[in-house]
Amino acid sequence: MTTKTTQVAPALSGTSLLWQDIGTAVASERELVSAALALGAETVGTLSAQERTLGRAAATVAVPKKIVARLKDLIRAGDDPLGEIFCTLRSSEERRENGATYTPMPIVQTMVDWAGAKSPARIVDPGVGSARFLTRAAAAFPKAELIGIDVDPLAALLARANLAVSGHGKRARVLLGDYRQFAERIDGKTLYIGNPPYVRHHQITPAWKDWLFNEASKLGLSASKLAGLHVYFFLATARSAKPKDFGTFITAAEWLDVNYGALVRSLVLGDLGGQSVTVIDPTAQPFPDAATTAAITTFEIGAQPKSIYFRRVEKLVKLEGLGKGRRVHRDRLAVESRWSYLTRTAEKPPEGYVELGELCRVHRGQVTGANGVWIAGKHSLGLPDSVLFPTITRAREVMEAEGLLTNAAKLRCVIDLPADLDELGTSERNAVKRFLKVARAMGANQGYVASHRKAWWAVGLREAAPIISTYMARRPPAFVINKADARHINIAHGLYPREYLSEKVKKALVDYLQVNISQRSGRTYAGGLTKFEPREMERLFVPGPALLAAGMTL
Numbered sequence: 001m002t003t004k005t006t007q008v009a010p011a012l013s014g015t016s017l018l019w020q021d022i023g024t025a026v027a028s029e030r031e032l033v034s035a036a037l038a039l040g041a042e043t044v045g046t047l048s049a050q051e052r053t054l055g056r057a058a059a060t061v062a063v064p065k066k067i068v069a070r071l072k073d074l075i076r077a078g079d080d081p082l083g084e085i086f087c088t089l090r091s092s093e094e095r096r097e098n099g100a101t102y103t104p105m106p107i108v109q110t111m112v113d114w115a116g117a118k119s120p121a122r123i124v125d126p127g128v129g130s131a132r133f134l135t136r137a138a139a140a141f142p143k144a145e146l147i148g149i150d151v152d153p154l155a156a157l158l159a160r161a162n163l164a165v166s167g168h169g170k171r172a173r174v175l176l177g178d179y180r181q182f183a184e185r186i187d188g189k190t191l192y193i194g195n196p197p198y199v200r201h202h203q204i205t206p207a208w209k210d211w212l213f214n215e216a217s218k219l220g221l222s223a224s225k226l227a228g229l230h231v232y233f234f235l236a237t238a239r240s241a242k243p244k245d246f247g248t249f250i251t252a253a254e255w256l257d258v259n260y261g262a263l264v265r266s267l268v269l270g271d272l273g274g275q276s277v278t279v280i281d282p283t284a285q286p287f288p289d290a291a292t293t294a295a296i297t298t299f300e301i302g303a304q305p306k307s308i309y310f311r312r313v314e315k316l317v318k319l320e321g322l323g324k325g326r327r328v329h330r331d332r333l334a335v336e337s338r339w340s341y342l343t344r345t346a347e348k349p350p351e352g353y354v355e356l357g358e359l360c361r362v363h364r365g366q367v368t369g370a371n372g373v374w375i376a377g378k379h380s381l382g383l384p385d386s387v388l389f390p391t392i393t394r395a396r397e398v399m400e401a402e403g404l405l406t407n408a409a410k411l412r413c414v415i416d417l418p419a420d421l422d423e424l425g426t427s428e429r430n431a432v433k434r435f436l437k438v439a440r441a442m443g444a445n446q447g448y449v450a451s452h453r454k455a456w457w458a459v460g461l462r463e464a465a466p467i468i469s470t471y472m473a474r475r476p477p478a479f480v481i482n483k484a485d486a487r488h489i490n491i492a493h494g495l496y497p498r499e500y501l502s503e504k505v506k507k508a509l510v511d512y513l514q515v516n517i518s519q520r521s522g523r524t525y526a527g528g529l530t531k532f533e534p535r536e537m538e539r540l541f542v543p544g545p546a547l548l549a550a551g552m553t554l
Contacts (some may be wrong), residue, residue: 022074025067026085029154033058036082036157038068039075040164046417047160048176050153075165080105082158083130087288097203100152100407101287102129103195103250106316107280107296111193111248112136114298114322118246120144121188126179126196126233133157133194138168144191146172148178180211180236197234198292201226203262208232215239216263219271224260231255234264234297238271243302248322250286253279253295257338257533265339269330273303276323279312279343283313286316293340298322306330312343341535349541357538359509359545360495364471364534365392365488366461369449373442374459376413383435384428386414389461395470399478403510405468408484416487419455441539461487463493466501467510472531479513481506493534501545508548513540 026035033054041047047055064385074081083102087095095101112133120141125134128148138146146168148159156176163172175182179196201209204312209225212232216223219238223231230251239249255261256277268274275298282284286294311325323409330344349355356362376388392398397411421429434458439445450456464487469479469492479495481503488494501509517540542548 030058030061034061034062036161039161042158044160044169079458120191122190123530125194128159132164135166149175183240190245196230199229223263229259236495241301246300248298250296256340273300276309281314310342352547354544356540362534362537365490367490369447401480405480406483416459416461417457419458466494469493479510505548
């Protein structure tokens with residue numbers, strides 16, 4: 001690995017001249033390496049070959065002694081100037097390759113405080129970064145062995161420097177490597193604490209995806225190869241820890257709801273021994289350079305509490321400890337496929353208001369498995385109209401309709417064939433068979449979705465929903481009355497009234513939803529996308545039928 005030489009004074013969070021001087025003096029990665037070595041990084045364990053390479057590359061760079069002294073003062077005061085400089089020298093996009101997102105100190109301290117009632121013999125941070133968690137935990141547990149693990153040699157040097165200056169270097173080890181390969185056990189209790197790296201499955205190699213599947217199978221669990229790296233770290237912990245070990249991780253909150261998060265949910269209810277889940281809204285900036293909903297999970301290996309605590313906070317000042325909130329019985333959790341809605345405090349609706357789910361069932365649209373095949377185009381010319389269905393295939397088709405969808409001619413068609421082709425007339429069946437040869441050539445019969453259908457060619461569109469909504473965007477969802485009798489695929493939700501709603505009531509409902517639903521009601525992902533799962537949408541408060549019919553809403 002090489003270091004950057006571009007001189008860019010970091011824009012550090014402090015505004016004092018002290019911070020400004022540091023940002024000017026440590027304005028490249030070589031200077032950051034030099035500062036770490038000057039702070040004593042080499043005194044903490046044995047440097048890896050990669051770290052020594054960084055040190056040699058920085059040998060010609062000298063950070064002024066007064067700057068080194070100021071860095072020491074800040075570190076001893078509980079700050080992390082090295083980590084802040086690192087995060088300014090490397091953009092969030094560059095750090096995303098290794099999932100390096102640094103945690104604000106108030107969250108770090110809250111997680112350490114949660115562990116304070118216990119007495120670990122060892123503390124392990126699986127993605128140590130600059131050792132924010134490890135140094136704070138070291139102060140709380142002055143006799144515990146300290147182990148920090150990271151794949152980035154520069155981060156490892158920063159961790160060593162912070163541990164050296166804070167006086168914990170003699171009992172610390174910093175390992176340059178992959179936490180998934182860590183399997184050391186000791187007789188006493190281990191505290192696992194930190195922020196596992198957030199890396200999407202596209203960047204994970206097939207060999208590691210096989211590892212996830214195989215290791216989960218050993219625990220009698222299934223795993224999706226679409227899982228992000230934080231899922232691997234939960235599994236690695238459950239795999240290598242022993243009963244009575246305990247811990248707390250902060251991760252993106254996606255695992256609470258998405259299909260690939262089922263493994264983490266199973267671990268929380270099983271081997272991991274989940275104690276509590278605290279969700280932090282993106283407005284509180286739990287990850288400063290990513291607009292993402294975070295979840296802090298606490299656990300004790302092998303424990304099976306009757307209930308797990310669920311809580312949501314909007315501001316860091318309201319975090320006020322972990323292990324609090326709404327108690328949800330584990331038997332209920334075992335049958336729930338999505339958990340994030342459990343973090344929301346049940347509110348009493350205004351007089352005359354009900355949850356949307358009281359009026360409508362909300363269903364996500366059908367997954368085609370291959371839009372390039374099943375959305376009609378030149379490749380499907382000759383198919384009969386009976387198998388072509390005007391369909392919402394883009395979110396903007398809902399957004400641009402402004403509450404009323406009337407023109408099906410502007411929509412693309414989805415090909416929805418019956419599972420039993422004998423239902424078709426002779427000429428229609430012959431046309432379909434000609435198309436299926438093309439579809440096979442396009443690989444439509446080989447995908448995961450197709451292989452799990454009764455017949456690989458039968459998409460199985462739902463009936464047209466009277467109301468259709470978007471559910472993922474950088475804005476609140478849009479709603480339309482579906483006068484075009486359009487179907488919808490999985491870029492939209494369909495709202496199906498449980499009982500008859502007059503046209504007046506449906507219009508009033510859509511008008512209300514269009515202007516009264518905020519992004520805060522959904523779940524925000526990295527990049528600022530807000531998503532509404534069907535269950536979350538059903539929990540939205542809306543005027544009841546009487547108020548809608550009378551045109552009376554708050």
